[in-house]
Amino acid sequence: xxxxxxxxxxxxxxxxxxxxxxxxxxxxxxxxxxxxxxxxxxxxxxxxxxxxxxxxxxxxxxxxxxxxxxxxxxxxxxxxxxxxxxxxxxxxxxxxxxxxxxxxxxxxxxxxxxxxxxxxxxxxxxxxxxxxxxxxxxxxxxxxxxxxxxxxxxxxxxxxxxxxxxxxxxxxxxxxxxxxxxxxxxxxxxxxxxxxxxxxxxxxxxxxxxxxxxxxxxxxxxxxxxxxxxxxxxxxxxxxxxxxxxxxxxxxxxxxxxxxxxxxxxxxxxxxxxxxxxxxxxxxxxxxxxxxxxxxxxxxxxxxxxxxxxxxxxxxxxxxxxxxxxxxxxxxxxxxxxxxxxxxxxxxxxxxxxxxxxxxxxxxxxxxxxxx
Amino acid sequence: xxxxxxxxxxxxxxxxxxxxxxxxxxxxxxxxxxxxxxxxxxxxxxxxxxxxxxxxxxxxxxxxxxxxxxxxxxxxxxxxxxxxxxxxxxxxxxxxxxxxxxxxxxxxxxxxxxxxxxxxxxxxxxxxxxxxxxxxxxxxxxxxxxxxxxxxxxxxxxxxxxxxxxxxxxxxxxxxxxxxxxxxxxxxxxxxxxxxxxxxxxxxxxxxxxxxxxxxxxxxxxxxxxxxxxxxxxxxxxxxxxxxxx
Amino acid sequence: xxxxxxxxxxxxxxxxxxxxxxxxxxxxxxxxxxxxxxxxxxxxxxxxxxxxxxxxxxxxxxxxxxxxxxxxxxxxxxxxxxxxxxxxxxxxxxxxxxxxxxxxxxxxxxxxxxxxxxxxxxxxxxxxxxxxxxxxxxxxxxxxxxxxxxxxxxxxxxxxxxxxxxxxxxxxxxxxxxxxxxxxxxxxxxxxxxxxxxxxxxxxxxxxxxxxxxxxxxxxxxxxxxxxxxxxxxxxxxxxxxxxxxxxxxxxxxxxxxxxxxxxxxxxxxxxxxxxxxxxxxxxxxxxxxxxxxxxxxxxxxxxxxxxxxxxxxxxxxxxxxxxxxxxxxxxxxxxxxxxxxxxxxxxxxxxxxxxxxxxxxxxxxxx
Numbered sequence: 001x002x003x004x005x006x007x008x009x010x011x012x013x014x015x016x017x018x019x020x021x022x023x024x025x026x027x028x029x030x031x032x033x034x035x036x037x038x039x040x041x042x043x044x045x046x047x048x049x050x051x052x053x054x055x056x057x058x059x060x061x062x063x064x065x066x067x068x069x070x071x072x073x074x075x076x077x078x079x080x081x082x083x084x085x086x087x088x089x090x091x092x093x094x095x096x097x098x099x100x101x102x103x104x105x106x107x108x109x110x111x112x113x114x115x116x117x118x119x120x121x122x123x124x125x126x127x128x129x130x131x132x133x134x135x136x137x138x139x140x141x142x143x144x145x146x147x148x149x150x151x152x153x154x155x156x157x158x159x160x161x162x163x164x165x166x167x168x169x170x171x172x173x174x175x176x177x178x179x180x181x182x183x184x185x186x187x188x189x190x191x192x193x194x195x196x197x198x199x200x201x202x203x204x205x206x207x208x209x210x211x212x213x214x215x216x217x218x219x220x221x222x223x224x225x226x227x228x229x230x231x232x233x234x235x236x237x238x239x240x241x242x243x244x245x246x247x248x249x250x251x252x253x254x255x256x257x258x259x260x261x262x263x264x265x266x267x268x269x270x271x272x273x274x275x276x277x278x279x280x281x282x283x284x285x286x287x288x289x290x291x292x293x294x295x296x297x298x299x300x301x302x303x304x305x306x307x308x309x310x311x312x313x314x315x316x317x318x319x320x321x322x323x324x325x326x327x328x329x330x331x332x333x334x335x336x337x338x339x340x341x342x343x344x345x346x347x348x349x350x351x352x353x354x355x356x357x358x359x360x361x362x363x364x365x366x367x368x369x370x371x372x
Numbered sequence: 373x374x375x376x377x378x379x380x381x382x383x384x385x386x387x388x389x390x391x392x393x394x395x396x397x398x399x400x401x402x403x404x405x406x407x408x409x410x411x412x413x414x415x416x417x418x419x420x421x422x423x424x425x426x427x428x429x430x431x432x433x434x435x436x437x438x439x440x441x442x443x444x445x446x447x448x449x450x451x452x453x454x455x456x457x458x459x460x461x462x463x464x465x466x467x468x469x470x471x472x473x474x475x476x477x478x479x480x481x482x483x484x485x486x487x488x489x490x491x492x493x494x495x496x497x498x499x500x501x502x503x504x505x506x507x508x509x510x511x512x513x514x515x516x517x518x519x520x521x522x523x524x525x526x527x528x529x530x531x532x533x534x535x536x537x538x539x540x541x542x543x544x545x546x547x548x549x550x551x552x553x554x555x556x557x558x559x560x561x562x563x564x565x566x567x568x569x570x571x572x573x574x575x576x577x578x579x580x581x582x583x584x585x586x587x588x589x590x591x592x593x594x595x596x597x598x599x600x601x602x603x604x605x606x607x608x609x610x611x612x613x614x615x616x617x618x
Numbered sequence: 619x620x621x622x623x624x625x626x627x628x629x630x631x632x633x634x635x636x637x638x639x640x641x642x643x644x645x646x647x648x649x650x651x652x653x654x655x656x657x658x659x660x661x662x663x664x665x666x667x668x669x670x671x672x673x674x675x676x677x678x679x680x681x682x683x684x685x686x687x688x689x690x691x692x693x694x695x696x697x698x699x700x701x702x703x704x705x706x707x708x709x710x711x712x713x714x715x716x717x718x719x720x721x722x723x724x725x726x727x728x729x730x731x732x733x734x735x736x737x738x739x740x741x742x743x744x745x746x747x748x749x750x751x752x753x754x755x756x757x758x759x760x761x762x763x764x765x766x767x768x769x770x771x772x773x774x775x776x777x778x779x780x781x782x783x784x785x786x787x788x789x790x791x792x793x794x795x796x797x798x799x800x801x802x803x804x805x806x807x808x809x810x811x812x813x814x815x816x817x818x819x820x821x822x823x824x825x826x827x828x829x830x831x832x833x834x835x836x837x838x839x840x841x842x843x844x845x846x847x848x849x850x851x852x853x854x855x856x857x858x859x860x861x862x863x864x865x866x867x868x869x870x871x872x873x874x875x876x877x878x879x880x881x882x883x884x885x886x887x888x889x890x891x892x893x894x895x896x897x898x899x900x901x902x903x904x905x906x907x908x909x910x911x912x913x914x915x916x917x918x919x920x921x922x923x924x925x926x927x928x929x930x931x932x933x934x935x936x937x938x939x940x941x942x943x944x945x946x947x948x949x950x951x952x953x954x955x956x957x958x959x960x961x962x963x964x965x966x967x968x969x970x971x972x973x974x975x976x977x978x979x980x981x982x983x984x985x986x
Contacts, residue, residue, distance in 0.1 A: 020903065024903060031907070038926060042925075045925060115777050116775070116776050116777070117776075121782060122781055122784065125786035125791065135776075143773060164734050168746055170740055174746070178741075284638075295642040298646065298649070299649060307658075307920065308660055309662070311662070313657050314656065345708045345710070
C-alpha cells in the first residue's frame with residue numbers, strides 16, 4: 001500500500017507542475033464546450049433563395065411573399081433573369097432558385113395547373129432535401145389557399161381528414177444544445193482522460209524512468225493503479241467542470257440524477273483508461289502514442305453517435321460502434337440529462353461498458369510486462 | 373567471505389543470437405565488481421538478468437540468496453539500480469526524488485527525512501534541495517542518482533555505465549561515493565566501458581562476444597597477460613572479438 | 619543542394635520508419651472516407667417505435683400495418699397504457715409512439731374528423747421532426763386511400779432539378795472536407811511535433827550547428843510531409859472517384875495546385891506552432907486547438923456556417939480550411955475554373971504569406 005501512496009504523490013506532483021495543465025484541464029474544454037454546441041446546430045434555416053419572377057402578377061407576388069415570410073429563407077436576389085439566378089447558385093449566393101414562368105397567374109386559373117421550376121444546390125444533400133421540403137410545403141399551402149378561394153369551401157371537408165397531433169417530449173423547444181452538450185462533454189472527457197493517460201505512460205517509457213521502476217519492488221498492479229488513478233480524478237474534474245459550464249452557459253439542468261451520471265462516469269473511466277493503458281503498451285514514443293490515440297479519437301467521434309445517429313448505420317458499423325465505451329456514455333448522458341433515465345434504465349449500458357473495461361484492462365496488463 | 377551473487381553457466385539467447393554465453397562467476401560481499409567489455413559484448417544483458425529485468429534462457433544464478441528464475445520480486449527488494457539514463461525524475465525536486473524512492477522501498481517517514489538530510493549534506497546540495505533535478509549539472513545528477521539508488525541500504529547495487537559523459541574529476545568524485553558505499557558493506561556491481569575505471573574495482577571481468585574471457589583483480593590480470601595496463605589486457609582479448617556495437 | 623538532399627533523406631527515413639505513425643497518416647483519410655461514404659448518414663430507417671392502439675379497429679390496424687411495412691419504422695412494442703410510454707422512452711427502447719383513440723374509425727367515418735397522437739422523443743430534434751413527418755405522410759396516404767376520387771384542380775406543379783448531386787449523396791459534401799482535414803492534419807500537427815521532438819531530444823542543436831542554413835533545415839522537415847500530403851490527396855481523390863462514384867468535374871491540375879497552396883499554409887502554421895511550444899505534448903495540443911478544432915467546426919463541411927451565431931461566422935473567415943473548402947467544391951463538384959475561385963485563392967495566398975512570415979521571424983528569434 002505504501003508504495004502506491006508514494007507513486008500517487010509523485011504523479012500528482014508532476015501533473016501540477018506541468019505548466020499546460022490548467023489550460024488542458026479547464027480552458028480548452030471550456031472553449032470547446034462553448035464553441036462546439038454553437039456550431040453543431042443541425043437545424044436547417046437561413047436558406048438563401050433567389051426568386052426569378054417572369055410574371056409580376058398578384059399571384060406570383062403573393063407566392064414570393066409567402067416564401068419569404070416563412071422564416072426559413074433569406075432573399076438572395078429578386079430578378080427576372082434566369083441566367084443571373086444560375087450565376088447566383090454557382091457563386092453560392094443562392095442555395096435555391098424558384099422560377100415563376102410568365103403568365104403564371106393567368107394560366108393557373110385558366111388551365112388548372114401550371115409548372116414552376118425549382119433549382120437546388122444539392123451538394124449538401126440534407127440541406128437540399130430539407131430546403132426543398134420547406135419550399136414544397138409552402139407551395140402546397142399556397143396551392144390550398146388558392147383552391148379555397150376558387151372553390152366552394154364546403155366541398156373541402158367532404159372527405160375524411162385525419163389530424164395528426166404531434167407532441168415533442170423532453171425537449172419541446174426542439175433545441176440542439178441539450179442534445180449536443182452532454183455528448184460533447186463525453187468526447188472531451190474521453191480525450192483528456194484517455195489521451196493523457198496514454199501519453200503519460202509512454203513518456204516514462206521514452207525517458208527511461210520506467211526501467212527504474214521495473215527494478216524496484218513496486219508491483220505491476222501498484223504501478224498501473226498509480227498511473228491511472230490521477231486520471232480518474234482528472235476525468236471526474238473535467239466532467240464536473242463541464243456540467244457546470246453546461247448549466248451556466250446553456251442553462252442545461254439535468255433531469256436525471258447526478259449520482260447516476262457519476263456512477264456511470266466511473267465505469268466509463270475504468271474502460272477508457274484501460275484503453276489508454278493498452279495503447280501505451282503498443283507505442284514506444286510519444287509521437288506514436290499521439291498518432292494512435294488521434295486515429296482512435298477520430299473514429300470514436302465519428303462513430304459514437306455524437307453527430308450522426310447510430311441507428312442509421314449499416315449493420316457492420318453498428319457492431320463496431322458497440323465496442324466503444326464512448327458510444328454508451330454518450331447515450332447514457334443524453335438519456336439521463338434529457339429524459340431523466342435512472343440506473344435501472346441504463347443497467348445494460350453499465351454492464352457492457354464494465355465488460356469492455358475488463359477486457360481492455362486485462363489485455364493491457366498482460367501486455368505490460370516488467371520483465372522481457 | 374559471504375557470496376552475494378552466484379552465477380553458473382548463465383545464458384541469454386534471443387532467437388539464434390546468444391547474447392550471454394554460459395557465464396560463471398561469484399561476487400563477494402563488499403566487493404566492487406566490474407564488468408568490462410566493448411559495446412555489444414553482453415554486459416548490460418548480463419546485468420539485467422541479475423536484476424530481475426530479464427529471464428535467463430538457461431543456467432542458474434542467485435542474487436542476495438534469491439533465485440533469479442523463481443524469486444525476482446525478492447531480489448528487487450534487496451538491490452539498488454542506476455541506469456544509463458540516470459532515471460531521476462527531472463520534473464521533481466531533489467528532495468521529492470529522495471522521498472519517492474525512499475517511500476517505495478519502504479522507508480518510514482522518519483528514515484526518509486534523515487536520509488535526505490544526510491544525502492543533501494554529503495553532496496553539498498543545500499541550496500538546490502528544492503530545485504528541480506532538471507536544473508542540476510550532469511555530474512551532480514549522477515552522484516545524486518547513485519545515492520538515491522542506495523537510499524534503502526540494499527545488499528547490492530547495480531550500476532549500468534554510470535559515468536558516461538562526465539569529466540575525469542567528476543568521475544573520481546563519483547567513485548569516492550562508491551568506495552564509501554562499499555565500506556559500509558554494500559556490494560557494487562558495475563558495468564563500464566571506461567577501462568581506467570577497472571583499476572578502481574576489486575575484481576574485474578572482461579566480456580567478449582558474450583563470454584567471460586578474463587576474471588581477476590586488476591593487478592592479477594596485468595600480471596597474467598604481462599602488460600602494464602588494463603587497456604592492453606583488453607586489446608589482447610578484444611582483438612579476437614567478432615561482435616562490435618550494441 | 620547535396621546537403622539539403624541528405625537532410626531530406628534523413629527526414630524521410632524518420633517518417634517512414636515510424637510505422638505506427640504512418641498507419642495513422644494513411645489510415646486517416648481512408649477511415650474518414652469509408653465512414654462518411656458508407657457508415658455515416660442522417661437518413662433514418664428502421665426507427666424503433668411503439669404503438670398504443672386504443673381503437674383496434676380496421677382504420678387503426680390498417681395504418682399500423684402501413685407503418686410496419688414502411689422502411690422507416692420497426693414497431694418494437696405494442697403498448698397497453700400511456701404510462702408505459704415514458705418508461706419506454708427512458709430506457710431508450712423507442713423513439714416515437716403513435717396513439718390511436720378509442721372509436722377511431724367510427725369518428726372518422728361519421729364526423730369526417732379524427733385525430734392520432736404522435737409522441738416523439740425530442741432529444742434529437744431532427745430525428746423527432748423527420749419521424750413525425752414520415753408518420754404524417756403515411757397517414758396522409760391512408761387518408762387519400764379512403765377518398766380516391768378527389769381530383770385536385772388548380773395545381774401548382776413544382777419541377778425540381780437537384781444540381782451537382784442529383785442523387786443527394788452524402789459524399790459531395792464531405793469529401794472536400796476530408797481533404798482539408800487530412801492535409802491540414804498531416805502538415806500542421808506532424809510538422810510541429812516533429813520539429814519540437816528534435817528540440818526535446820537535443821538533436822536540433824546538432825542540426826543548427828551543421829553548415830546547412832536553418833532555412834534548409836525547415837524545408838527539409840517540410841518536404842516529406844508535403845509528399846505525404848500529395849500521396850494522401852491522390853488516395854482521397856482515387857477513393858472518391860472509384861469507391862464513392864464522385865467524379866472530378868473540373869481541372870485536376872487546378873485542384874492539385876490549390877491543394878498545394880493549402881499544404882504550404884499548413885506547413886507554415888506547423889512551423890509557427892513549433893516555435894512557440896516546448897514539448898511534443900504541447901505542440902500536439904496546440905495543433906488540435908488551433909487547427910483541428912476550427913477546421914472541423916468552422917470550415918463548413920460538418921456544420922453549415924450560416925446557422926451559426928454571427929461571432930462564429932466572422933471567425934470562420936480566418937480559418938484557411940473554409941476558403942479551401944469553397945475552392946474544392948467549386949472546382950471538383952461544380953467544374954468551375956479559376957475565374958470563379960480567384961478571390962478565395964488570393965485570400966489563401968495572403969494567409970499563407972502571413973503564416974510564413976510570422977513563422978520564419980519567430981524561428982530566427984528562437985535561434986538567437
